[in-house]
Amino acid sequence: MTKYCEIIQYLQAEITSGQIKPGNRLPPIRAIAEAFHCSTSTVVKAYGELERSHIIYPVPGSGYYLVENHLQPSAQSQKIIDFASVAPGSETLPYKEFQHCINQAISIYKEDLFSYCDPQGMEQLRKTIAKQLQDYQIFTDWQKIAITTGSQQAISLLTSMPFPNGGKKILIEQPTYYGIIKSLELSGCSVLGIERTEHGLDKNALERIFRNGSIKFFYTMPRFHNPTGFSYTNAEKKELVELAEKYNVYIVEDDCLADLDTDHKADPLYAFSGIDNVIYLKSYSKTFLPGLRLATVVLPQELLNPFLEYKKWIDLASPTLSQAALEIFITSGMYANHRKSLTKIYRDRMECLRTLTAQNTDRDITWMIPENGFFASFTTNSNFASDRLVPRLALDNVQLLNAESCFISGYKRSNLFRISLGKTPEPQIRLGLSALFRAIQELKAAKISKRTLMPL
Structure with missing residues (x-):
């Protein structure tokens, strides 16, 4: 040395x-x-x-x-076990590598930084992403790709703009990503829900809604679903696409965790589409850098111009420097290496979670733990007050999400909880699960005690 x-x-x-x-x-x-x-x-x-x-x-x-706070986490942050956040932990993010790409971008694309970018996104980045998407079984013309300022912007634009099928309502899974629920609430859109379980969707119910519901588009997260962690099988995906084609319904496929899938035979919905009715959405927030604020949208040809018209007059263009740096990060091979590293990190965390939950035989808890991904979930039965679990865990500095916010009115459930592994290395998973099991036992004991004390 x-x-x-x-x-x-x-x-x-x-x-x-x-x-x-x-x-x-x-x-x-x-x-x-x-x-x-x-x-x-x-x-x-x-x-x-x-x-x-x-x-x-x-x-x-x-x-x-x-520098202040460098390598010196606050006492509070050291104590908190964060099962609630959807952001990735800093230890998984390639800061140094991306800093190099930022510097290169300033040097290579310095002329572009002094003007507004094309609302559709930098041409070179779209060409690079079109090539990258082939690894996900997405084969498309780079000219059908648009870059948005995060996936939330893409969802908002799609929610606001008219669709050629004339549909007025938007169908969402229940539960689903709460960001689209809030977006739909703010835009005043008419919303329908359909229950999604570990067994997928009720095909007959879905067909009735597609046939009679005047559906503009169906928003779905086919793999590593937020908040449950469920994934559709290829057979379920094919069936869903066929139904949507039959009733002229568009599908918005949010594939934000595609990078974490280790099953090379698991194809996106887009791969099963024969009439170009699937809108493919991929964010770079969960698996790369949340602050980058970039997402990719692959659009059917007839939706491209209306989408860009709406985007142009909302923010003119997505950040040019971020786009340039991302293009270099992908082209250099850094993204592919980062993806391999990240896949192992989350696979190991899921395996740790699966091992720990298998050791607990509490029949009042039902777990859903995928092979990989960002999210796992569990449900509780009525043996204790589920609404007290989150505040009880907060006393032990464990943060957990009650997934009530992931439901629309009429589907509300208080006994579904999401566990995010974005900011929880394996030692924290062990400590957090121990606190969770302890809290559940305490709440159950308190309910039994209260029932015993009630007068006959």
Whole structure:
């Protein structure tokens, strides 16, 4: 190991252990040079590397200081076990690699940064994504791809614009991603729901709604469903697409977690479409960088111009620098490597969750844990007050989502809970599950005690 690497390793250890605290001045360059028997230029090189990584910063005439809160999580954040957040944890995000792509983007696309981008998105990025999507069994012309400022914008645009089938209502699974529920509420759209379970959809009920419901589009999350974690089989996907084609209904396929699928035979709905009635939506928030605010939409030809007209007058164009950096990240092969790494992380976390829940024999809990993905879920029976579980866990600094917000009126359920593994490494999963099982037993015992004390 070179001297400059030894110095970096030493300083990082001092920071991690708390010997150097946020805001503290680092040892003088000469003192480090003497301790490591090297030249001051070697120390300057090491300090420069830490500065470029935003770990330390220079104060002219004073020295180098540790950036506030670097590698020093607050006491509160150390305690919280977050099963509720839909954002990925910082340890899974490729910050350094993407920073390189940002710098390259500024250099390569500097002229584009001084003007508004095409509302449809940068041409080179759309061509790159068209090639990338072939790995997901999405074969399309790059000119049918649009880039939006996150998937939420794409959903909002599709909700607002008219469709050529003349449909007035939007059909959503129950439960579903609460973001589309809020979007539909704000836009005043007429909404219908259809129950989705681990066995999929009721085909007869779906056909009745498609036939009689004046459905504009059906919004669905076919794999790694939010909030349940369920996925459709290929047979169910094919059947769904055929029904939609039969009754002239469009499908909005939200495939935000496609990167995590390890089943290479699992195709998207788009792959089964014969008449181009599936709108394919892929976000880069859950599996890449939430702050990037970019998503891809593959549109049927007849919807492309209306969609772009609506988009143009809402935000003119999605962030040019983000688009340029993403194009470099994909083209360089960094995205493919990141995808492999991420798939293993979440597969291991799901396996940890599955092992722990298998060890618990509580019959009042029914678990749904997929092979991979971001979300798992469980339901509880009536043996205790489900509405008290989330606040009870909060006392142990465990955050959990009661999925009531994922239902529309008429489908409300208080006994479905979503577990997100985005910010929970395996040690936290173990601690969080232990707290969960303990809380459930306490609530059950409290209900039994209350029932015993009730007068006859």
